[in-house]
Amino acid sequence: MANFFKNLFVRNSKLTTDQLIVKKTIISFFFFFLLSGAAFWGWKWLQGQSSDGAFGSGIKPPLRTVLNKNEKFFNNWLSDKHLAKAFPLSAAAKNVRVNGDLGLGNNFDPATWKLYVIKAKGDTLALTLDDIKKLPKTEIIFDFKCIEGWSQVTHWGGVKFSDFVKAYGLTAETSMKYLGLNTPDEEYYVGIDMPSAMHPQTLLCYEMNGQPLPMNQGYPLRLIIPVKYGIKSIKRIGTMYFDNERPPDYWAERGYDYFSGL
Template structure:
């Protein structure tokens, strides 16, 4: 999910998979200016030059993570007894500012490199095959929580709209002004779903009603909520936090 936390789970210890994911981010956040100077051969006294080098290294890190990605490797799943209660709210705004969306009039817009650009309502989305998962949400801020999400396998949805799966990216625009994007390989991963339910009920407003992307192989900010539009493209759409310096790939 997105970034400002409201509550933290009581068990706030780093889990092994969190450590593994964060290790992938060290090039973006852990190098000293001296190390950057050695690697780049540049005089990094100028702030703009530092930013350019960091952005270049972040993009390099994205490419490496993409090459390491295994489409058949699954994120760990858990029994219902391990679900975090209460599950924390997390966004770049307070919980009272979460958007109220009318499910009766909701339309999911589809565009880009797809054959069928008709919009979808909630009844049509629920008529598609559904899957459930109990997985761990891992936040870049250093905490994690286990939850249960159910919804449409994203690759099933992409097949129904005739998406060009040779395209590089899938982008998301959200009702809370958030936006993000993922690579096509992650979009087609068997655990990536368009979540309609949290636990045994429709997504609550604070958790992304009526639709959120659940990607257990990515950090939390790559799981956009309140999705209003999906598009397929060969141009990297960036993201709300990614455009502010967060590593774009941010996954395993």
């Protein structure tokens, strides 16, 4: 055994082949285990990080740092010219999947619903569904993608968010970085970066398959934003506001990507 370690300090040329084999093997395995240990320690360090934070709880901060960089990196591709693929009407599902009811309960009264657009403190627009319906209508048939991994070709109709902005003179507000949307009961809420909100396929949607939205799809008005996962397509919009800081986002608070862009 002692020879093992003695030979580590003997020059290679002075060793027999057998001794050299042992020496080289020991040295290589030493570094192999050292680096394996370092990798393991790195993993343990990551696991030991606290995952509580204002944004993205449940996600380790070092991971979140990289994910934020990912968002920035892949945002470079975001373009009004990159459109979600449009499908023919025949491809649209008749039975549209319902995947969540957050913000849809609490004794909602359709008769009193209004869309409140908070332009500034004390300056709020209150719009009825008819106010929105009289704007030019846009329809889209696209592959709706859920963050869970499923997708479904569905048919929606409404007003382009960018048309809505023009019609109601919100251009100044949309120079801010983010759009915030809440359900009337404020149980569900999303934040959306303005370039994605202004994307030509983003709709304030009031129709599905040519009919008014069903209750479980967010009657009377929901968002359809094909450049993002479905978690951002909030059902039943109650209030709309603008901010330079990230508005709170229900699923981002539960560890999902804030941008969730596709």
